[in-house]
Amino acid sequence: MISTGRESRHLGVHIDRTVDEVYAYASDPANLPAWARGLGSSIERAGDQWVAQSPMGRVVVAFVPRNELGVLDHDVTLPSGETVHNPVRVIVDGAGCEVVFTLRRQPGMGDAEFERDANMVVADLTRLKELLESARDF
Template sequence: MNSSDTGSRHIDVRIRRTADQVYAYAADPLNLPSWAHGLGGTIEEIDGRWIADSSPLGRVEVRFVPRNDLGVLDHDVTLPSGETVHNPVRVIADGDGSEVVFTLRRRPGTSDADFERDADTVAADLDRLRTLVEGT
Protein backbone atom coordinates (compact mmCIF):
# COMPACT_ATOMS: atom_id res chain seq x y z
CA MET A 1 0.00 0.00 0.00
CA ASN A 2 1.45 3.39 -0.87
CA SER A 3 0.85 6.70 0.84
CA SER A 4 -2.00 7.65 -1.49
CA ASP A 5 -4.00 4.56 -0.53
CA THR A 6 -6.51 4.49 2.28
CA GLY A 7 -7.48 1.51 4.32
CA SER A 8 -7.83 0.15 7.79
CA ARG A 9 -5.97 -2.17 10.08
CA HIS A 10 -7.54 -3.97 13.02
CA ILE A 11 -5.23 -4.08 16.02
CA ASP A 12 -6.32 -6.28 18.89
CA VAL A 13 -5.30 -7.50 22.30
CA ARG A 14 -6.73 -10.28 24.43
CA ILE A 15 -7.25 -9.42 28.10
CA ARG A 16 -7.78 -11.86 30.96
CA ARG A 17 -10.66 -9.88 32.42
CA THR A 18 -14.34 -9.80 31.52
CA ALA A 19 -15.55 -7.44 28.84
CA ASP A 20 -17.49 -5.52 31.51
CA GLN A 21 -14.32 -5.00 33.57
CA VAL A 22 -12.30 -3.87 30.57
CA TYR A 23 -15.06 -1.60 29.31
CA ALA A 24 -15.55 0.01 32.73
CA TYR A 25 -11.87 0.94 32.90
CA ALA A 26 -11.36 1.97 29.28
CA ALA A 27 -14.61 3.97 29.04
CA ASP A 28 -13.57 6.31 31.87
CA PRO A 29 -11.92 9.32 30.19
CA LEU A 30 -9.85 9.98 33.31
CA ASN A 31 -8.07 6.63 32.76
CA LEU A 32 -7.12 7.49 29.18
CA PRO A 33 -3.70 9.03 29.95
CA SER A 34 -2.63 5.89 31.82
CA TRP A 35 -2.96 3.66 28.78
CA ALA A 36 -3.42 5.78 25.62
CA HIS A 37 -0.07 7.54 25.51
CA GLY A 38 -0.76 8.48 21.89
CA LEU A 39 -3.15 11.10 23.27
CA GLY A 40 -0.68 12.53 25.75
CA GLY A 41 -0.23 12.79 29.46
CA THR A 42 -3.28 14.66 30.71
CA ILE A 43 -6.97 14.94 30.03
CA GLU A 44 -9.52 17.17 31.69
CA GLU A 45 -13.14 18.09 31.24
CA ILE A 46 -13.54 21.75 30.33
CA ASP A 47 -17.06 23.08 29.75
CA GLY A 48 -18.34 19.57 29.02
CA ARG A 49 -15.52 18.81 26.56
CA TRP A 50 -12.62 16.41 27.16
CA ILE A 51 -9.32 18.09 26.29
CA ALA A 52 -6.05 16.16 26.11
CA ASP A 53 -3.05 18.40 26.53
CA SER A 54 0.64 17.75 26.09
CA SER A 55 -0.21 15.17 23.47
CA PRO A 56 2.26 14.52 20.67
CA LEU A 57 -0.43 15.97 18.42
CA GLY A 58 -0.83 19.15 20.49
CA ARG A 59 -3.99 20.12 22.36
CA VAL A 60 -6.84 17.91 21.10
CA GLU A 61 -10.49 17.39 21.93
CA VAL A 62 -11.63 13.82 22.52
CA ARG A 63 -15.35 13.04 22.16
CA PHE A 64 -16.57 9.64 23.30
CA VAL A 65 -19.73 7.80 22.36
CA PRO A 66 -22.16 7.53 25.27
CA ARG A 67 -21.57 4.60 27.62
CA ASN A 68 -23.37 1.55 26.33
CA ASP A 69 -23.89 -2.18 26.89
CA LEU A 70 -22.40 -3.13 23.53
CA GLY A 71 -18.72 -2.58 24.32
CA VAL A 72 -18.43 0.33 21.89
CA LEU A 73 -15.61 2.73 22.84
CA ASP A 74 -15.55 4.81 19.67
CA HIS A 75 -14.10 8.26 20.05
CA ASP A 76 -13.38 11.22 17.79
CA VAL A 77 -10.18 13.19 18.15
CA THR A 78 -10.25 16.74 16.85
CA LEU A 79 -6.72 17.84 15.98
CA PRO A 80 -5.39 21.39 16.32
CA SER A 81 -5.88 21.76 12.54
CA GLY A 82 -9.62 21.18 13.01
CA GLU A 83 -9.49 17.76 11.33
CA THR A 84 -11.48 15.11 13.20
CA VAL A 85 -10.27 11.51 13.25
CA HIS A 86 -12.84 8.81 14.07
CA ASN A 87 -11.45 5.87 16.06
CA PRO A 88 -13.65 2.74 16.21
CA VAL A 89 -12.90 0.59 19.27
CA ARG A 90 -14.74 -2.49 20.54
CA VAL A 91 -14.53 -4.58 23.69
CA ILE A 92 -15.73 -8.07 22.83
CA ALA A 93 -16.42 -10.89 25.27
CA ASP A 94 -14.15 -13.90 24.68
CA GLY A 95 -14.92 -16.74 27.09
CA ASP A 96 -13.99 -15.56 30.58
CA GLY A 97 -11.79 -12.86 29.08
CA SER A 98 -12.17 -10.26 26.36
CA GLU A 99 -10.66 -8.86 23.21
CA VAL A 100 -10.22 -5.17 22.47
CA VAL A 101 -10.17 -4.28 18.78
CA PHE A 102 -9.04 -0.85 17.58
CA THR A 103 -9.61 -0.05 13.91
CA LEU A 104 -6.82 2.20 12.72
CA ARG A 105 -7.89 4.09 9.64
CA ARG A 106 -5.27 5.37 7.29
CA ARG A 107 -5.77 9.07 6.63
CA PRO A 108 -5.22 10.32 3.08
CA GLY A 109 -1.61 11.25 2.43
CA THR A 110 -0.24 9.15 5.31
CA SER A 111 3.05 7.54 4.36
CA ASP A 112 3.66 3.84 4.89
CA ALA A 113 6.19 4.67 7.62
CA ASP A 114 3.75 6.96 9.44
CA PHE A 115 0.94 4.40 9.20
CA GLU A 116 3.24 1.72 10.66
CA ARG A 117 4.28 4.11 13.44
CA ASP A 118 0.61 4.82 14.21
CA ALA A 119 -0.12 1.06 14.29
CA ASP A 120 2.81 0.49 16.65
CA THR A 121 1.55 3.27 18.94
CA VAL A 122 -1.94 1.77 19.05
CA ALA A 123 -0.54 -1.72 19.75
CA ALA A 124 1.57 -0.34 22.61
CA ASP A 125 -1.47 1.52 24.00
CA LEU A 126 -3.58 -1.65 23.93
CA ASP A 127 -0.79 -3.61 25.60
CA ARG A 128 -0.66 -0.99 28.40
CA LEU A 129 -4.44 -1.29 28.76
CA ARG A 130 -4.07 -5.07 29.10
CA THR A 131 -1.36 -4.73 31.72
CA LEU A 132 -3.33 -2.19 33.75
CA VAL A 133 -6.65 -4.04 33.66
CA GLU A 134 -5.14 -7.47 34.35
CA GLY A 135 -3.20 -6.00 37.27
CA THR A 136 -6.38 -4.93 39.04
Protein backbone atom coordinates (compact mmCIF):
# COMPACT_ATOMS: atom_id res chain seq x y z
CA MET A 1 0.00 0.00 0.00
CA ILE A 2 1.27 3.45 -0.85
CA SER A 3 1.21 5.87 2.06
CA THR A 4 -0.14 9.36 1.45
CA GLY A 5 1.28 10.53 4.75
CA ARG A 6 -2.22 11.15 6.10
CA GLU A 7 -3.48 9.49 9.24
CA SER A 8 -6.94 7.94 9.37
CA ARG A 9 -8.98 6.74 12.32
CA HIS A 10 -11.98 4.41 11.94
CA LEU A 11 -14.68 5.25 14.46
CA GLY A 12 -17.70 3.02 14.75
CA VAL A 13 -20.81 2.28 16.73
CA HIS A 14 -23.11 -0.75 16.82
CA ILE A 15 -26.81 0.10 16.41
CA ASP A 16 -29.57 -2.34 17.25
CA ARG A 17 -31.52 -1.57 14.08
CA THR A 18 -31.28 -3.10 10.63
CA VAL A 19 -28.87 -1.83 8.01
CA ASP A 20 -31.82 -0.70 5.88
CA GLU A 21 -33.37 1.29 8.73
CA VAL A 22 -30.14 3.00 9.71
CA TYR A 23 -29.13 3.69 6.13
CA ALA A 24 -32.56 5.15 5.28
CA TYR A 25 -32.40 7.53 8.22
CA ALA A 26 -28.72 8.52 8.06
CA SER A 27 -28.68 9.02 4.29
CA ASP A 28 -31.39 11.71 4.46
CA PRO A 29 -29.59 15.06 4.83
CA ALA A 30 -32.68 16.57 6.48
CA ASN A 31 -31.98 14.32 9.51
CA LEU A 32 -28.38 15.51 10.02
CA PRO A 33 -29.12 18.21 12.65
CA ALA A 34 -30.77 15.59 14.89
CA TRP A 35 -27.64 13.46 15.15
CA ALA A 36 -24.64 15.11 13.46
CA ARG A 37 -24.36 18.23 15.60
CA GLY A 38 -20.65 18.36 14.92
CA LEU A 39 -21.58 19.20 11.35
CA GLY A 40 -24.26 21.76 12.08
CA SER A 41 -27.33 22.82 13.98
CA SER A 42 -29.53 23.27 10.93
CA ILE A 43 -29.64 22.27 7.29
CA GLU A 44 -31.79 23.35 4.38
CA ARG A 45 -32.16 22.61 0.73
CA ALA A 46 -30.94 25.51 -1.43
CA GLY A 47 -31.60 24.64 -5.05
CA ASP A 48 -29.82 21.34 -5.65
CA GLN A 49 -27.54 21.66 -2.59
CA TRP A 50 -27.86 20.96 1.13
CA VAL A 51 -26.51 23.89 3.16
CA ALA A 52 -25.76 23.59 6.87
CA GLN A 53 -24.96 26.22 9.45
CA SER A 54 -21.91 24.78 11.17
CA PRO A 55 -19.53 25.99 13.87
CA MET A 56 -17.23 26.95 10.94
CA GLY A 57 -19.96 28.92 9.13
CA ARG A 58 -22.02 27.96 6.07
CA VAL A 59 -21.04 24.57 4.62
CA VAL A 60 -22.39 22.58 1.69
CA VAL A 61 -23.01 18.87 2.26
CA ALA A 62 -23.19 16.45 -0.68
CA PHE A 63 -23.86 12.73 -0.18
CA VAL A 64 -23.06 10.07 -2.74
CA PRO A 65 -26.20 8.78 -4.49
CA ARG A 66 -28.27 6.34 -2.45
CA ASN A 67 -27.05 2.81 -2.94
CA GLU A 68 -27.52 -0.74 -1.71
CA LEU A 69 -23.95 -1.03 -0.42
CA GLY A 70 -24.40 1.05 2.72
CA VAL A 71 -22.06 3.78 1.49
CA LEU A 72 -22.82 7.15 3.11
CA ASP A 73 -19.76 9.03 1.91
CA HIS A 74 -20.27 12.76 1.84
CA ASP A 75 -18.29 15.83 0.96
CA VAL A 76 -18.40 18.94 3.12
CA THR A 77 -17.37 22.14 1.38
CA LEU A 78 -16.11 24.60 3.97
CA PRO A 79 -16.53 28.39 3.86
CA SER A 80 -12.91 28.56 2.61
CA GLY A 81 -13.91 26.55 -0.48
CA GLU A 82 -11.92 23.51 0.69
CA THR A 83 -13.82 20.21 0.39
CA VAL A 84 -13.39 17.47 2.98
CA HIS A 85 -14.35 13.92 1.92
CA ASN A 86 -15.87 11.81 4.71
CA PRO A 87 -16.06 8.04 4.10
CA VAL A 88 -18.92 6.41 6.05
CA ARG A 89 -20.28 2.87 5.87
CA VAL A 90 -23.31 1.12 7.32
CA ILE A 91 -22.54 -2.59 7.54
CA VAL A 92 -24.35 -5.65 8.86
CA ASP A 93 -23.37 -6.61 12.41
CA GLY A 94 -25.46 -9.53 13.65
CA ALA A 95 -29.12 -8.56 13.90
CA GLY A 96 -28.12 -4.88 13.86
CA CYS A 97 -25.46 -2.91 12.07
CA GLU A 98 -22.33 -0.90 12.56
CA VAL A 99 -21.81 2.63 11.31
CA VAL A 100 -18.13 3.31 10.62
CA PHE A 101 -16.82 6.82 9.97
CA THR A 102 -13.28 7.21 8.68
CA LEU A 103 -11.82 10.40 10.09
CA ARG A 104 -8.84 11.71 8.18
CA ARG A 105 -6.32 14.11 9.59
CA GLN A 106 -6.36 17.18 7.41
CA PRO A 107 -3.11 18.82 6.27
CA GLY A 108 -1.66 20.98 9.01
CA MET A 109 -3.99 19.56 11.67
CA GLY A 110 -2.36 19.18 15.07
CA ASP A 111 -2.88 16.31 17.50
CA ALA A 112 -5.29 18.23 19.74
CA GLU A 113 -7.50 19.26 16.82
CA PHE A 114 -7.52 15.72 15.39
CA GLU A 115 -8.50 14.34 18.81
CA ARG A 116 -11.24 16.99 19.14
CA ASP A 117 -12.64 16.01 15.73
CA ALA A 118 -12.55 12.31 16.71
CA ASN A 119 -14.46 13.08 19.91
CA MET A 120 -17.08 15.04 17.94
CA VAL A 121 -17.55 12.13 15.50
CA VAL A 122 -17.93 9.66 18.38
CA ALA A 123 -20.51 11.97 20.00
CA ASP A 124 -22.42 12.20 16.70
CA LEU A 125 -22.39 8.42 16.20
CA THR A 126 -23.52 7.92 19.80
CA ARG A 127 -26.45 10.32 19.23
CA LEU A 128 -27.38 8.40 16.06
CA LYS A 129 -27.36 5.14 18.04
CA GLU A 130 -29.44 6.56 20.89
CA LEU A 131 -31.91 8.20 18.55
CA LEU A 132 -32.48 5.14 16.38
CA GLU A 133 -32.55 2.60 19.21
CA SER A 134 -35.12 4.64 21.16
CA ALA A 135 -37.38 5.46 18.18
CA ARG A 136 -40.19 3.17 17.16
CA ASP A 137 -40.57 4.83 13.78
CA PHE A 138 -38.69 7.64 12.12
